Structures are given as structure tokens and as C-alpha cells.
Amino acid sequence: MAKSIWITGDTHGDMTRFSSEIFSEQKEMDKSDVVIICGDFGGVWNWKGETKEERYWMDWLNRKPFTTCFVDGNHECFPRLSALAEEERYGAPCGIVRDSVLWLKRGYVYTINEKKIFTFGGASSHDISDGILDGNDPNWRQKAKRLEKQGRHLFRTEGINWWKEEIEQDPSIYARGLASLAAVENSVDMIVTHCAATSTQAVLGMMQKDRMTDYLQTIHDTVSFQYWFFGHYHMNRTALPHEYCLYEQIVRAA
Numbered sequence: 003m004a005k006s007i008w009i010t011g012d013t014h015g016d017m018t019r020f021s022s023e024i025f026s027e028q029k030e031m032d033k034s035d036v037v038i039i040c041g042d043f044g045g046v047w048n049w050k051g052e053t054k055e056e057r058y059w060m061d062w063l064n065r066k067p068f069t070t071c072f073v074d075g076n077h078e079c080f081p082r083l084s085a086l087a088e089e090e091r092y093g094a095p096c097g098i099v100r101d102s103v104l105w106l107k108r109g110y111v112y113t114i115n116e117k118k119i120f121t122f123g124g125a126s127s128h129d130i131s132d133g134i135l136d137g138n139d140p141n142w143r144q145k146a147k148r149l150e151k152q153g154r155h156l157f158r159t160e161g162i163n164w165w166k167e168e169i170e171q172d173p174s175i176y177a178r179g180l181a182s183l184a185a186v187e188n189s190v191d192m193i194v195t196h197c198a199a200t201s202t203q204a205v206l207g208m209m210q211k212d213r214m215t216d217y218l219q220t221i222h223d224t225v226s227f228q229y230w231f232f233g234h235y236h237m238n239r240t241a242l243p244h245e246y247c248l249y250e251q252i253v254r255a256a
């Protein structure tokens with residue numbers, strides 16, 4: 003095949019969709035073929051460090067006959083992602099999980115197989131309506147148990163399975179995104195994000211806008227793109243012409 007680009011939605015640490023039985027196109031692939039995951043990768047997840055299971059799956063992906071790239075979602079271990087070694091790949095800095103398992107960071111335009119691809123991961127979690135516990139609180143485990151007993155399961159614990167960096171906190175990163183786009187005259191082949199622009203997610207029935215969806219709205223209104231792929235909403239659906247929400251589906255984009 004060589005130099006193809008494939009996109010899929012949230013993997014949440016479960017890489018089985020990339021088995022050769024399910025994703026059989028890989029039989030024709032080499033490392034120049036790229037698969038991009040639209041966030042909630044979940045392969046760098048455990049707050050204590052790489053588990054045996056994570057090591058197994060990251061090594062497994064690294065041995066695959068394609069390169070795996072991902073933008074970050076809202077469910078990633080952000081301190082571990084930020085601690086990854088950084089290398090210039092596809093014309094911009096990537097976090098290196100393995101030699102061919104790469105984190106595409108927020109606010110860069112990567113040139114992958116001659117396609118200009120703007121990436122900006124992150125999103126607000128929708129599964130935290132029972133609150134956020136403080137992982138530095140010595141009693142967080144008891145508090146978590148109490149919530150569970152009350153049948154309140156929609157909570158997360160900061161520093162354990164939730165980080166405020168799920169939404170970009172640093173204004174300079176937002177600015178970097180706009181500058182990267184301006185440098186390519188606000189015209190790219192693809193945009194890959196975790197959440198969608200405010201108006202696009204409204205089409206999917208999601209009305210909860212935030213700083214990040216509003217930022218993406220600005221990009222939506224000012225940048226020309228052939229395709230915009232995003233994950234987060236756990237559905238496979240064309241939201242608008244040229245804008246696709248992906249979950250388990252793996253689609254060929256180039």
C-alpha cells in the first residue's frame with residue numbers, strides 16, 4: 003500500500019481493532035502507512051507508570067506494519083504524556099511512546115504522506131457529573147468507595163484518572179495552534195481533534211460547549227480543510243459534510 007492514512011476513534015487502551023483479522027488492510031502496509039487515533043488513546047494511562055499490560059500493547063503496536071499516531075483525548079495520563087521524549091517527526095514535535103507509536107501534540111501542522119494535518123487533542127469529560135475527588139487527599143479511596151456505595155459512579159479522581167489538562171490550560175498553546183495554521187495560510191488537508199467545534203457537536207445533539215469547542219469553532223470558521231475527524235462522542239457518524247465523528251470504525255483518509 004505505502005503512504006496511506008487511516009483514521010479511527012477512541013481506543014481507550016483496547017487495541018484489538020488493529021489485529022490483522024479485523025484490520026486486514028495492514029497485510030499490504032509498511033511503516034510509511036499511518037493510522038491516526040482521534041484521542042482517548044489510553045495506551046499511556048496508568049498514573050503509576052507503564053504497566054505490564056500497557057508495555058505488551060505498545061510493543062505489539064510498535065511491531066505492526068504501520069505507524070500509529072494519536073492525538074490526546076480527555077482520558078489520558080497527561081503527566082506521562084508530557085514526560086515522553088520529544089522528536090521532530092512529520093515536520094513538527096511528536097511525543098515518542100515507541101519508535102512507531104507517536105503522540106501528535108496540540109497546535110501543530112504535521113505533514114504526513116504529503117497531507118497537511120492540524121491536530122489539537124483534548125476535551126471536557128462528560129462522565130464526571132458526580133464530581134472530581136482530590137488524589138492528594140489521603141482519604142480519597144474511602145470517599146470513592148462511599149460514592150460507589152451510593153450508586154454514584156460518574157466521578158473521577160484528580161491525579162489518578164482525571165487531569166485538568168484534558169482541556170488546554172496554557173494560552174500559549176492555543177496561540178501556537180493559530181500561528182501554525184496561519185503559517186500554512188489557514189488551509190490544511192485534514193484536522194484531527196478529540197472534540198468538535200461547538201456548532202458541529204450541536205449537530206450531534208451535544209450542547210455542552212466549553213473553551214475548547216469554542217476555540218475549535220474559531221478554527222472551523224477561518225480555516226479551510228478537506229476533512230475534519232474527531233472522536234469523543236462514541237459514535238460513527240457524519241456530522242456535517244467533511245466532518246466525521248469516529249468510534250470503532252477505521253476509515254481511509256488518503
Ligand SMILES: [Fe+2]
Pocket residue numbers: 012014042075077234236
Ligand atoms: Fe472516549
